[in-house]
Amino acid sequence: MPVLELRGISQEFGGLRALDGIDLQVPRHAIFGIIGPNGAGKTTLFNVITGIYPPTEGQLLFQQQPIASWSSHKVARLGVGRTFQNIRLFNRLSVLDNVKVAANWNRSAGFWASILGLPSYSREQKHCQEKAEALIDMLGLYDKRMEYAQSLSYGEQRRLEIARALIAEPSLLLLDEPAAGMNSSEKIELMDLIWKIRDDMQLTILLVEHDMHLVMSICEQIAVLDYGRKIAEGRPEQIKSDPRVIQSYLGVEA
Amino acid sequence: MRFLEQWITQIIDPYYLRIIILVGINIIMALGLNITTGVTGQLSMGHAGFMSLGAYTSAIVSLKMGAPFWMALLAGSTIAAVFGFIIGLPALRLEGDYLAIVTIGFAEIVRVFFLNFEPGGKAVGLSGIPQETSFTLVLLITLVVIFFTQRLLSSRLGKAMYAVRENEIAAEACGINTTHLKVLSFVLGAFLGGLGGALYAHYMYYISPQDFDFMRSIEILNMVVLGGLGSIPGSILGAAILTILPEMLRVVAEYRMLFYGALLVLLMIFRPNGLFGDMRVYDLIKTRRAKGEKPCQS
Incomplete structure (x- = not known):
């Protein structure tokens, strides 16, 4: 039973289709990665899941419960925690x-x-x-x-x-680029931390990250977005060798 | 209580006593605006509107209905709080300067309303309001308000209000109902504004719409900003300084407002976050310790 399920989620801003019919199933206790080039819609996807934007189309199920267009604090109270790409703390x-x-x-x-x-x-x-x-x-x-x-x-x-x-004590934790701006030793610590919180707190982690080493090492499953569409999904090794992913995001190794 | 009142009126000059009472009333109103603007970050530039509603409601309740004083106070602050709720609703869609304009508009509507309101004496105002506000009462109410404001701001609800000011999106993502808190902050701010207004009316004998104009709103906002947004000691000190200062500056006669303005400018240059903005006992102790430790290290 997936913790989070997206069925045909689309998000339009004016004429721009930021997300285009995304289907996604995040299994319980998984560390699930979302990757893709800049502007692919990864953060928008997080914002839709956490209720910041109501999706234009599609269904959003959290533990079988439809939560599309719920307000943000209600989604949070239900058990969805998140961090932000551009840190948003209560500074003072x-x-x-x-x-x-x-x-x-x-x-x-x-x-x-x-x-x-x-x-x-x-x-x-x-x-x-x-x-x-x-x-x-x-x-x-x-x-x-x-x-x-x-x-x-x-x-x-x-x-x-x-x-x-x-x-x-969320049951789903969304991490938006947790390793951004970290050096390699901090990244290793972060990886240990992610494993630890997943195991100790029995939660599911969905993360967006650009650091391929980190994503490939800790994620059990990865979805790749490009121009708001999901172009691939699978285990890290499958993603690494997927020709569409290589072409649009990973690039050809010299 | 009566004894304290008699004793105070004997030992303090009536002129100074009047200033002290006005300081107390301004502290109550500044603490109210501090909750809305200082803590929750909803810029309100129409606090005089709430003050006016509190003053007129309580005065009419006292004069026309002959109700006891406590009832007049309660009626004044409650009516103001109801309007705080109504003004809080647009606050959910507006931010910063846009919200400020709505609140200015609200205060102007209230002013113009009382300017044309028959039972309120129109432009002439209301006079002969019983002078029930005494030093002891203002002292007591001020202390109670300080106590509960302190209680609120150090509680989780208060911290959540600060969180709304600091980052609304993050606050929502933490499960905080920002809508609820913004409206609550307006209701509380308006309640205290109305309470201050009611005390004011029952101290001055006489009120007119001019007492609650835009400059009054700015004056209360100044107290909060000068003291430091979100700080209770700041609002108290801000209210005290901005009430006493114009009186002290009477010696320079017609240059009074010039000095007043210059002082405000200087304060904002040297302490842009207000006198007590972002200042905590913890930091003071730490700085002192750090200073004390330095000689040992070298």
């Missing part, structure tokens, strides 16, 4: 607050409980604090937990985004 909140603010909005205390400090709220806060600290520690940001997010280095900011996406 501390590292800890960045993570805590994303925790269980499903059953969070309301306005009155918050300002009156009712026991239900305090209990929730304590639980949330512990969970956030554990996550921050796992991502190696514990020493920086009180710093403003804007004062972190680029790599730390990327990790913080992952921590923030994980606190709500």
Whole structure:
């Protein structure tokens, strides 16, 4: 049973067809890669899945539930976490607050409980604090937990985004170019991290990435987009040798 | 309470007491606008509109219906909050300068409405409002408002409001209902604006539409910006400075507003984020520690 299923998803911006009839099935606990040249529609696909744009056409099923044109926060509450290609942190909140603010909005205390400090709220806060600290520690940001997010280095900011996406215990995590701007040792660490969170937290990971080494090493299945269409799908070795993929994206090795 | 009131009026000169009370009222209104604009980042340039609604509603409730003071206060702030909700709705589709224009328009509509509103005395205004607002009451309400604002802003809901200001798309992706929070921020801001207006009306005896013009909105916005967006101590200090400063500048007579403007410009040059913007106790301690450690390292 796939966690996420796309049936004929299309997205038009004015006259531009950014996504054209995408069908995709992401199996549970997979690390699923999406690759393709710039402008192929990879980030648009993420934005459609997370409810930022309602798709023009097609069906979107998350755990069998149709979620097309749901608002973004509802999709998130259902269990879809994500990071962004151009980092979007809450810059003038501390590292800890960045993570805590994303925790269980499903059953969070309301306005009155918050300002009156009712026991239900305090209990929730304590639980949330512990969970956030554990996550921050796992991502190696514990020493920086009180710093403003804007004062972190680029790599730390990327990790913080992952921590923030994980606190709500999503069943599907979308990573938009997680390795962008990282050096090779950071990329190796990132790969270990992705494996670790998939195994420890029992989730499914869908990622967009340009680093072919990383994609080919960690993804169990890959879909290739070009001009908004899916041109290939399969295991890494199949993708590497697919003539259409080589022609439109990978290029011929000299 | 009565004893404190008597004692205060004995030891403080009425002129200074008046300024102190106005500082308190302005703190309440600035804290309200701080929630909308400072914390949630929804630029509102029509806070005087809410103040006006609170002032007129409470005055009419007091004068025409003879209701007790607390009821007038509650009526004023509630009506303002209802309008805060209505103005919050376009805020969902608009951002920044566009939203600012809508809020300016709203405040102007309110002003023109009261300019033509028979029970509100039209352009002449309303006079003879019972002077119920006392020093003790303003002090008490100000403290309560500070307490609850602090509570709200340090809660998860408050942090989520900051998150909306920092990055709306990311906030949504974290499961935060940004629509809900933006409207809530307008309702809370308007409620406090209305409360301030109601206290103001019951302090001044007399209100007229000119008391709540565009410049008043700008003045309250200045307090929040000067103090530092999103900071409670900032709003308090901003309100205090901008209430006291024009009084202190009376010595330079007609150049008063010139100095006032120049001071604002200077402050914004030297502290572009406001007096307390982005300032936290944690950073202060850390800087101090870092300074203390340096000699040891060398």
